[in-house]
Amino acid sequence: MKFKNLIVYWRTILRVAEITLRHQWNDSFILFAILVQPMLIAILALFMLRGSGENYAMFVVVGSGLTGLWSSLLFISGNSINGERWQGTLESLVAAPIPFEVIIFGKNLANVVQSLLSMSTSYLLAALLFGYTLQMSAPFLFTASVFLSIFAFISFGLIIAPLFIMYRGIQQWQNAMEFPVYILAGFLFPIALLPNWTTPVSYILPPYWAARALHETSTGEGDLQKILLAWGMMLIFSIVDLFISSKLFRKMLYKARVDATLETV
Amino acid sequence: MNIITKNLRLFWQGTVLSYVALFAWFRPVTYAASKILMPLAQIIFFTFLGSYASGGTDVDFYVIGNAIQITAVSGIFGVTMSIGGDRWAGTLPYLFGTPANRMMLFFGRAFMHIIDGAFGVVIALGWGALLFGVDFSHTDFSALGLTIIVTTTSTCGLGLLMGCLSLITANVMFVNNTVYFLLLIFSGANIAIDTLPNWMQAFSKALPLTRGIASARTLIAGGSFADVAPLLVSEIGIGIAYGILGYFLFTWFELHAKRKGTLETV
Numbered sequence: 206m207k208f209k210n211l212i213v214y215w216r217t218i219l220r221v222a223e224i225t226l227r228h229q230w231n232d233s234f235i236l237f238a239i240l241v242q243p244m245l246i247a248i249l250a251l252f253m254l255r256g257s258g259e260n261y262a263m264f265v266v267v268g269s270g271l272t273g274l275w276s277s278l279l280f281i282s283g284n285s286i287n288g289e290r291w292q293g294t295l296e297s298l299v300a301a302p303i304p305f306e307v308i309i310f311g312k313n314l315a316n317v318v319q320s321l322l323s324m325s326t327s328y329l330l331a332a333l334l335f336g337y338t339l340q341m342s343a344p345f346l347f348t349a350s351v352f353l354s355i356f357a358f359i360s361f362g363l364i365i366a367p368l369f370i371m372y373r374g375i376q377q378w379q380n381a382m383e384f385p386v387y388i389l390a391g392f393l394f395p396i397a398l399l400p401n402w403t404t405p406v407s408y409i410l411p412p413y414w415a416a417r418a419l420h421e422t423s424t425g426e427g428d429l430q431k432i433l434l435a436w437g438m439m440l441i442f443s444i445v446d447l448f449i450s451s452k453l454f455r456k457m458l459y460k461a462r463v464d465a466t467l468e469t470v
Numbered sequence: 471m472n473i474i475t476k477n478l479r480l481f482w483q484g485t486v487l488s489y490v491a492l493f494a495w496f497r498p499v500t501y502a503a504s505k506i507l508m509p510l511a512q513i514i515f516f517t518f519l520g521s522y523a524s525g526g527t528d529v530d531f532y533v534i535g536n537a538i539q540i541t542a543v544s545g546i547f548g549v550t551m552s553i554g555g556d557r558w559a560g561t562l563p564y565l566f567g568t569p570a571n572r573m574m575l576f577f578g579r580a581f582m583h584i585i586d587g588a589f590g591v592v593i594a595l596g597w598g599a600l601l602f603g604v605d606f607s608h609t610d611f612s613a614l615g616l617t618i619i620v621t622t623t624s625t626c627g628l629g630l631l632m633g634c635l636s637l638i639t640a641n642v643m644f645v646n647n648t649v650y651f652l653l654l655i656f657s658g659a660n661i662a663i664d665t666l667p668n669w670m671q672a673f674s675k676a677l678p679l680t681r682g683i684a685s686a687r688t689l690i691a692g693g694s695f696a697d698v699a700p701l702l703v704s705e706i707g708i709g710i711a712y713g714i715l716g717y718f719l720f721t722w723f724e725l726h727a728k729r730k731g732t733l734e735t736v
Contacts (some may be wrong), residue, residue: 233644241644245651252661253523374499381503384511394522 207304207451208444214307221311226319229281235319238280243273243323247330250393260424262337266327267419268393273323274358275386275412277316282362283379285312286370286457299458306363306454313362317355342425346432350422353439354415360443361411363450367457390416411446414438477574484570484578488552489586491559495548505590509540510597516660517602533602534690535659537594538683541622542653544587545678546646549629552579553720554636562637566724576720577713579633580626587622608692617689620702621682624709628678630716637723658683678712681705 211218229235247269254261286309289295298308331337341347369376389396389403390412396404407413418435421427427435490496495504513536520532553576556562565575598604632649636642654660656670657679663671674680682705685698726732 233641234647237644237647241648242651245648245655249655249660250519252655252665253520255523377497377499378503378507380500381507381511384508384515388511388515388518394519398518398522 208447210304210307211310214303217303217307218311218314221308222315222318225312225315229315229319235277235281238276239273239320239323240326242276243269244326244330246272246393247327251331251335254393260426262331262335263339263341263423264420265393266324266331266339267423268416269327270321270324271390271392271412271416271419272387274317274320274354274415275390275392276383277320277323278313278358278362278365279379279382279386282313282316282359283365283369283376285309285316285362286366287376290370299461305458306450309363309366309454310359313359313366314355316362317358321351321355341423343422347419347422350415350418350432350436353436354419357411357415357439357443357446360446360450364446364453367450367453371453371457371460386410386412389413391420392416408438409442411439411442414442477571480570481574481578481581484575485581488555488579489582491555495551505543505586506593509543509590509594512540513537513594513597514601516654520660529602530598530604530690531662531687532660533598533604534595534687535657535683536654537598538591538618538621538686539653539657539659539679540594541587541591541618541625541682542650542679544583544590545622545625545629546632546650546653547629548583548586549580549626550633550636550642550646552583553630553633554642557637566728572721572724573717576630576717580630580713583629584619584622584626587626588618591618591622604690606690609690610693610695613695613698614686614689616695617682617685617698617702620706620709621679621686624678624682624705624712627709627711627713627716630713631719632716634716634719634723637720653677653679656680676708678705678709681708 247265250265250269251262254265286295289298299305301308328339332339369379387393388399389407390410391407392412396407396413399407414435417427418432418439421432421435495501513533516536517529517532521529524531556565595604595606599606628649632642632646635645639645656666656674656677658674659679663674663680663684666674681701685701685705688698688701689695
């Protein structure tokens, strides 16, 4: 996706995001993915990690919120093109003068932003039900990390959606992709516990850098250098993801137009 | 005698056909992703989380708990697909139009998932031995096998009840996913039951899986069948209770839908 399209079509992106949000609030599976599942994972982790240090509650709040973000990206953003096909609106969107990836960017924006609710519900759960006093150690750095994470997740989602529609074989593994990223990205425990050979895999996952930035700024365990590294990696991955996604979208649309197989691409 | 033969044939045909035709994951890749890799990833995730929480001292607790809990993938999701699938496929009117014995039809929907779920638990325990070194050298395997079958059956009992909900509501995947995650909390798979608040302990005791997981842990630690027999009797009792409740809901649904003409829209 061309970066300038984000600026030229910003109104379209916001309008698509708004419509997507309105539409998705009626979908019970989406409510499960962004609210119920992260909350239940937070309850589990709060019970399991009792006594793991004074910052563990904030660690769980952020980590369980991230599980909601990833599940939403995988199951909702991953199906953002397929969803249009199932509703019969894909042809109209492809024929519209707005670049197709701009529309999917807007849909992913809505998905990722609404998924942040998972972090808020986990926060309320830990504070109200479990009675923890949660204190953000670096709120401004945390807010900046949230914005960068949103961008990184959306960009990553722009790769997943065309891959899922072009290569059905990959989408069939969708159910198996949820927990591995929880593990490899270190959402709820450090990746240092994992075997060494998995570390490079973690490093190429944008959710890992998002988790690092959010954990370090919320619990105060990271210094500025580490936080800047995580921010830098998220930016680099976002740019790479946008570049790859532009190629994927071009291939998908070319294939659909040349083969006339938009409904079956 | 003829009636018994007919009903047994109906049970078996309903069992096989509902599994083959209505179980949405019955394709090699989808099956491998949803029934083998997803459970493996879940076991690894909760085992590492638990290991992190306990300082690496209680790995077996989490591996065994999650391996047995995996039966809920078949018990809850699979059974629901096999019951609700008739509604989604538009074959519910034909099903309710037949004079077939409803009890055979209903309980037949769960049978293959009991076998499938038990197979899934065996695979999961195998992963536990291979990846986390769970020691089975003191295990009474016949008692463990019975525990797996009993626990899977009781979880399928809850699945039958959930499956009936799929005939009443369009939001059944929301309900099923919620129940699946609640089982992760309340069944004792990841949190020792006695560390939960009293009301949560009471809720745990009303669920399938709780006693099955406790039995499996006892047996793998070297306990005997006599040690776990009372737990297994309670476990199967709970499963039967949920199954019967589901059957009554199923018959009520048929009666209500026929009276009101709301077979596809309830």
